[in-house]
Amino acid sequence: MERPIRVLVAKPGLDGHDRGAKVIARALRDAGMEVIYTGIRQTPEQIVETAIQEDVDVVALSLLSGAHNTLFPKIVELLRQKGADDILVVGGGVIPPDDIPFLKSCGIAEIFTPGTPTSVAIEFIKQNVKRRN
Amino acid sequence: MDLERRIIAERDKRAVARLISMVENEDERAYEILRKLYKYSGNAYVIGITGPPGVGKSTITDKLVKLLRKHNKSVGILAIDPTSPFTGGAILGDRVRMQDLALDPGVFIRSMATRGYLGGLSKATKAAINILDIYGVDYIFVETVGVGQSEIDIVKTADTVVMVLVPGLGDDIQAIKAGIMEIGDVFVINKADKEDADKTISYIENVLDYNQEKDWRPPVKKAVAVNDVGTHEVLEAILNHENHLKKSGKFYLKRLSNAKIELLEITKQKIMDIINNSSHNKELLEELAIKVTMREIDPYSAASEILKSVKGGI
Numbered sequence: 001m002e003r004p005i006r007v008l009v010a011k012p013g014l015d016g017h018d019r020g021a022k023v024i025a026r027a028l029r030d031a032g033m034e035v036i037y038t039g040i041r042q043t044p045e046q047i048v049e050t051a052i053q054e055d056v057d058v059v060a061l062s063l064l065s066g067a068h069n070t071l072f073p074k075i076v077e078l079l080r081q082k083g084a085d086d087i088l089v090v091g092g093g094v095i096p097p098d099d100i101p102f103l104k105s106c107g108i109a110e111i112f113t114p115g116t117p118t119s120v121a122i123e124f125i126k127q128n129v130k131r132r133n
Numbered sequence: 134m135d136l137e138r139r140i141i142a143e144r145d146k147r148a149v150a151r152l153i154s155m156v157e158n159e160d161e162r163a164y165e166i167l168r169k170l171y172k173y174s175g176n177a178y179v180i181g182i183t184g185p186p187g188v189g190k191s192t193i194t195d196k197l198v199k200l201l202r203k204h205n206k207s208v209g210i211l212a213i214d215p216t217s218p219f220t221g222g223a224i225l226g227d228r229v230r231m232q233d234l235a236l237d238p239g240v241f242i243r244s245m246a247t248r249g250y251l252g253g254l255s256k257a258t259k260a261a262i263n264i265l266d267i268y269g270v271d272y273i274f275v276e277t278v279g280v281g282q283s284e285i286d287i288v289k290t291a292d293t294v295v296m297v298l299v300p301g302l303g304d305d306i307q308a309i310k311a312g313i314m315e316i317g318d319v320f321v322i323n324k325a326d327k328e329d330a331d332k333t334i335s336y337i338e339n340v341l342d343y344n345q346e347k348d349w350r351p352p353v354k355k356a357v358a359v360n361d362v363g364t365h366e367v368l369e370a371i372l373n374h375e376n377h378l379k380k381s382g383k384f385y386l387k388r389l390s391n392a393k394i395e396l397l398e399i400t401k402q403k404i405m406d407i408i409n410n411s412s413h414n415k416e417l418l419e420e421l422a423i424k425v426t427m428r429e430i431d432p433y434s435a436a437s438e439i440l441k442s443v444k445g446g447i
């Protein structure tokens with residue numbers, strides 16, 4: 001049986017703007033994925049614990065507050081500590097192009113900035129998810 | 134595969150999560166593990182939270198779990214949401230109402246998609262309950278999808294069924310229809326700060342007056358779960374029901390009847406697997422389907438032929 005890709009769409013940090021996260025959640029759903037949505041203002045610890053209990057293949061982070069350079073790497077690091085570094089982590093939001101190389105060097109697989117078609121994110125996830133059994 | 138050891142000896146949540154994924158994906162190795170670990174199950178009490186969409190099932194679950202945590206009880210939560218029949222995708226959003234529980238070491242939450250399964254649960258829900266039971270939680274909450282009038286699988290799965298309703302869902306004729314109104318052991322009228330809460334309660338009480346069962350009258354509790362009003366009374370009602378089942382000997386009878394249903398479900402699935410995994414049987418099915426379509430044979434006799442072939446294969 002073809003199993004669906006499970007994705008946690010999470011919003012770390014303090015901004016309350018979740019329209020983008022919801023659009024992405026909906027687009028991933030329509031692409032046949034199971035999307036766990038947890039709401040706004042999640043701590044890195046909450047996100048990582050949720051990712052583990054939900055046994056997701058992908059964590060998709062959305063952030064518009066500017067704290068991405070702190071929070072995104074923290075989440076990757078916590079996943080690594082829990083032995084869950086086989087989970088693909090991607091990010092999106094208002095992220096200056098200059099910050100992207102740093103985030104990628106920290107283990108964020110890809111950053112999607114405003115204007116990216118959802119199909120691009122979907123295709124990236126499908127191509128890069130590390131299938132586990 | 135060291136999942137067994139990690140679940141039993143280390144109580145590793147990641148291993149529990151992985152095993153649940155494996156049963157969701159119908160991975161044979163999961164059943165091998167469950168065969169060995171089943172002896173550790175049977176200790177958790179299973180509470181079903183059901184009701185129409187939007188009545189507050191997740192919010193009530195969140196509050197009830199927090200109360201149980203104050204009594205130092207460990208809790209597992211299985212939250213079911215629907216899979217799109219068109220794309221196979223799903224949005225699993227019950228955790229939005231349970232954010233504070235994410236970091237509680239005594240709580241394990243898993244969202245599950247129905248994956249085409251009707252009845253208000255997913256196909257793997259029963260196995261997931263067994264896994265959480267083996268893992269060793271005291272209580273397991275199973276939150277169904279928002280139900281209509283006939284998604285009542287929860288009654289075959291839970292020890293206590295909590296039916297959550299809100300004011301204004303319909304009149305007394307809705308309430309006497311068969312289906313969801315028959316399965317509640319505890320009724321909750323949530324959002325009871327809205328108009329007509331008392332009217333709704335009296336409709337339900339009227340329906341319950343017709344019930345034949347004399348030794349448990351389902352209590353009807355008012356709540357405003359979002360403000361944590363009335364939830365204490367709901368938990369009390371659930372624990373009373375647990376007590377009632379265990380003292381009256383009905384607990385055993387209920388589990389016996391549920392075990393029978395579970396067994397039949399698994400057997401049915403195994404028969405389907407025999408048909409689907411054998412090219413001979415699949416061909417037979419194709420042939421017979423053509424004959425049925427052409428009216429060369431009736432479907433009842435054709436089914437008997439398939440069954441004969443399945444028997445030959447066992």
